[in-house]
Amino acid sequence: MKFNVKALETVSRDFFGTYGTPKLLGSWFFSELGTQRKEDVFNALVKRCRYENNEVGFFEAVLSRLEKKADPVVIGGTEIPKLYLYALLSELFPGNRLHAVKTVGELEKIAFVRAENRACLQQVMDEFPVRLSDHVIRQSRVSEAVAKQYLPFAGELDLSGKPITFDGHFKSGVLEQMYQNRAIFLLDMACPVYCRFCFRKHKGTRKEKTPSRAHVLAAVDHVRTHPAIREILITGGEPCSTGPILTPPWAAS
Numbered sequence: 001m002k003f004n005v006k007a008l009e010t011v012s013r014d015f016f017g018t019y020g021t022p023k024l025l026g027s028w029f030f031s032e033l034g035t036q037r038k039e040d041v042f043n044a045l046v047k048r049c050r051y052e053n054n055e056v057g058f059f060e061a062v063l064s065r066l067e068k069k070a071d072p073v074v075i076g077g078t079e080i081p082k083l084y085l086y087a088l089l090s091e092l093f094p095g096n097r098l099h100a101v102k103t104v105g106e107l108e109k110i111a112f113v114r115a116e117n118r119a120c121l122q123q124v125m126d127e128f129p130v131r132l133s134d135h136v137i138r139q140s141r142v143s144e145a146v147a148k149q150y151l152p153f154a155g156e157l158d159l160s161g162k163p164i165t166f167d168g169h170f171k172s173g174v175l176e177q178m179y180q181n182r183a184i185f186l187l188d189m190a191c192p193v194y195c196r197f198c199f200r201k202h203k204g205t206r207k208e209k210t211p212s213r214a215h216v217l218a219a220v221d222h223v224r225t226h227p228a229i230r231e232i233l234i235t236g237g238e239p240c241s242t243g244p245i246l247t248p249p250w251a252a253s
Ligand code: SF4
Pocket: 190, 191, 193, 194, 195, 197, 198, 199, 200, 236, 237, 238
């Protein structure tokens, strides 16, 4: 992977100058380095990783481990803090876009992954939509746990268990009611990114258009005629989302 060593060095010094505190990075990290002076942390880290005066070698070592999806990233016996790795990845793969990913090919290209069972994964993606942001893609490269949260996997086709968690409760349009005194307004089933373990992922509404103003007004009428309702939960998905691939529900007429 090509990189600009000066840019990475600047990012590193800025990062440790701002966030180089035991509270954020862990006191173990500073104990290993033998310093708590923010301005010394980067040099101390490079030295501790056995790359003293060889920043190029240090960054190459970090990036090669990231490419191999090492978790945690350890160099010369020293674990590199994840927050620092995110900062490096933000420099290497900048951006703040949202991606609606439809095919395995797109997924491999956008999220830097290699699919093993393409047919099965495509079936998952057809059934349960995939949305990612540049931010979670960067995080997925550093953390296996984050990758599991957002990247599709074959096990999603296993429908054992209770597939529809809200079955049997009152539902009308955008409104759901589980309790007499509380109503849920499902204003939008879309989110900027989709968690693979979302308890609403089975919802057909995720593939439908966002509710219209008329739907919302009908739900408000229901509340008006049911005085036992004391609380309304406005939810989704992400009902307040705006962005290149999302439309706020109340924007629809
Ligand atoms: S509703 Fe919540 S859990 Fe489900 S995909 Fe959206 S953010 Fe994730």
